[in-house]
Amino acid sequence: MREQSFAGLPVLVVDDDHSVLHATAAVLHSAGVAKVQMVDDSRELLPALERQPASAVLLDLFMPHVTGNELLPEIVRLYPELPVIVMTAAQDVDTAVLSMKEGAFDYLVKPVEESRLLASVRHALEVQSLRRQMGALKHYLLSDCLQNGEAFAGIVTNSRKMRALFQYLEAVAASAEPVLISGETGAGKEMFAHALHRLSGLAGQFVQVNVAGLDDTLFSDTLFGHRKGAFTGADQNRPGLIAQAGGGTLFLDEIGDLSMASQVKLLRLLQEHMYFPLGSDVARPSDARVVCATNHNLAQAMRQNQFRSDLFYRLSVHQVEVPPLRxxxxxxxxxxxxxxxxxxxxxxxxxxxxxxxxxxxxxxxxxxxxxxxxxxxxxxxxxxxxxxxxxxxxxxxxxxxxxxxxxxxxxxxxxPGGLPVIIPGRxxxxxxxxxxxxxxxxxxxxxxxxxxxxxxxxxxxxxxxxxxxxxxxxxx
CATH class of the missing domain: 1.10.8.60 (Helicase, Ruva Protein; domain 3)
Incomplete structure (x- = not known):
């Protein structure tokens, strides 16, 4: 889960109990949410939202001064697209039902299990991201304009088809989801990946690796790194490319050639945003945006059991097909x-x-x-x-x-064109x-x-x- 993928907006945690505030913030930080804003006085929530928009709100119901029950309908009225997750010690069905009717995104009962908290926040952020993308897509489709044309300066074109792809990239640039870039060899997939990184505004590096020639062990070491003593010759700790791409973009080229064993590890990284360096039993969070490219037909590879369908659907939330020059x-x-x-x-x-x-x-x-x-x-x-x-x-x-x-x-x-020659008539x-x-x-x-x-x-x-x-x- 990567907060920087949600336009840099913080998650707001509102609770009068300081121990709950700090514990919740620690859990979110450990999962890769870089910005968490703590509010211990419920009267400060609406002014805080007015000063700085948020990506989600975690709201306690029972607080002095202004209760969560009073704040919830106000937040929904003023910020209808902002997900509000209610957290309360009250295990009362009527309270839960009322909160959901008032517009709460989710309802969590304290003490909240860490996995349940993270799943709820992750879901809220994903929904928020999709809403932003749909709004951006609508804007670009109706306006036929580019807001960041300089990001595509390296791609020489006057084609309307290519311009439509530029508009799509602008719309999804801030998304948390991976992007799958497909196209024939030499069509310019890497240039599109660089343009996407520039559009995203990520502060981290653009880190590229061609995974076609990597066996499973080399793939794991290259991406995840290793601890000293993990294997013969590992005489010092070495960070992997995921760590190098922290806060930036990890570009995996030729993803269609990835081995089945490595596909499982990549899928786990995308699902959990966590990884284990070789020789370590301590998971580390990943906030690198993953972009993949292939010249293979992955749908056909799935039918032939050469590419995992669950990984394909994880990678292809956003798809860009670069047209051949012809x-x-x-x-x-x-x-x-x-x-x-x-x-x-x-x-x-x-x-x-x-x-x-x-x-x-x-x-x-x-x-x-x-x-x-x-x-x-x-x-x-x-x-x-x-x-x-x-x-x-x-x-x-x-x-x-x-x-x-x-x-x-x-x-x-x-x-030519991959089609059979059809000769009708004589x-x-x-x-x-x-x-x-x-x-x-x-x-x-x-x-x-x-x-x-x-x-x-x-x-x-x-x-x-x-x-x-x-x-x-x-x-x-």
Whole structure:
């Protein structure tokens, strides 16, 4: 349970008994609630709420001056979305029923068991967080605006689809829940995770780890750390990445490759917000916000018993699916210029201009490696550039043709888009298919035969021979 995920608002504990106040605050602090405000005079509660909003209130019913029974309806009237948890020594059903009717979120009888107290507060904070998120989502969906556009400065785009994801991230940035970022390799998942961390306003670090290559023991040691003597070679205490990410963001990349044993440990961390360093029997609280990324289809992995369903549903409260580059091709000219400027600066060259022909070629390419592949193409082209004001296209043609040949050579590869080829009606001949493909390639290339040849995986002379043969056949 992490208070910093609720916009930094404190939990207010109201009781005239100082021993109860301090004991309750200690329990909340031990569970990771950083801010707990104690109020020992019931007359000070409403002024305190007016000065500083709260994430939840723990309210005793029987106090001098102003009773909890009198305060409860006032709090509900003035702050209808603020969860109020009643705590009292009265084991009276009528009192409990009346409190719930007046708007109490929960009713706890003193002495309250620690687990019961924490469960109630955790539930209240989760509900409060969801209310805030729903309000934020409504605001962003209706206003179509970004309040923190600078957080996305590293993501180059003019796409409405990408902008919609930015708005969603702004809405959920302050949530306590994990965020699952999915998308193909090279689509930019890590950049979205960094943007989310900046939006959250967390004071702690952004700590990243790729869990794909970690076995269960290494995963536990990396995340949880160890005590001196926990295993052979552990000659000193070592904090794990969870401790390093305290008050910040823990980014777990390639979560779909996590072993089943490690999945259980991650699930326990997310549920309890507590963990045990290796060799220690003392639990430590975690207030790191967990963000995960994967290029796997986790729903399919669950059906194949390769990923736990309970962990999936814990991770996917907030989901962001980063689209592949082929689904926002309007960004290709912008990205191309951005990477040209970046590459020119890196190798201290004057950046040439991309031709319209190059933009047409790239706009017709499938980009299986997404934005990362485009960046690699541009940096390679800049390294090979030998002067002139226009960037040469040859290295791009070669890269695209190599990828197309690799797809042909891979007998297990699916058709583009992962869909089967469906041919309704009469089955066409090879000549008819070839003619249709050549026409479509020329259409997409805007009549440019060089680009059309690249799209078809042919050399320019080979396409010219086919076109000449077609003309000859048509004249016969």
């Amino acid at each position: 689904e926002h091709k309007e960004d290709i000219p912008l990205l191309l210029q951005h990477f040209l400027d970046e590459a020119a600066t890196a190798i201290n060259k004057t950046g040439p201009e991309p031709s319209n022909e190059l933009i047409t070629l790239l706009s017709n390419y499938h980009f299986p490696g997404n934005v990362r592949e485009l960046r690699a193409m541009v940096f390679n082209a800049m390294a090979l550039h030998r002067g002139g004001s226009v960037l040469a296209m040859e290295s791009f043609r070669v890269a695209i043709q190599k990828q197309q040949k690799a797809n042909i050579d891979d007998s297990t590869a699916e058709p 089955f066409p001949t090879l000549d008819e298919v070839e003619e249709a493909m050549v026409k479509e390639a020329l259409r997409r290339a805007g009549g440019n035969q060089g680009i059309a040849a690249t799209l078809l995986g042919l050399s320019r002379p080979a396409l010219n021979r086919r076109l000449a043969r077609r003309v000859l056949q048509a004249n016969c």
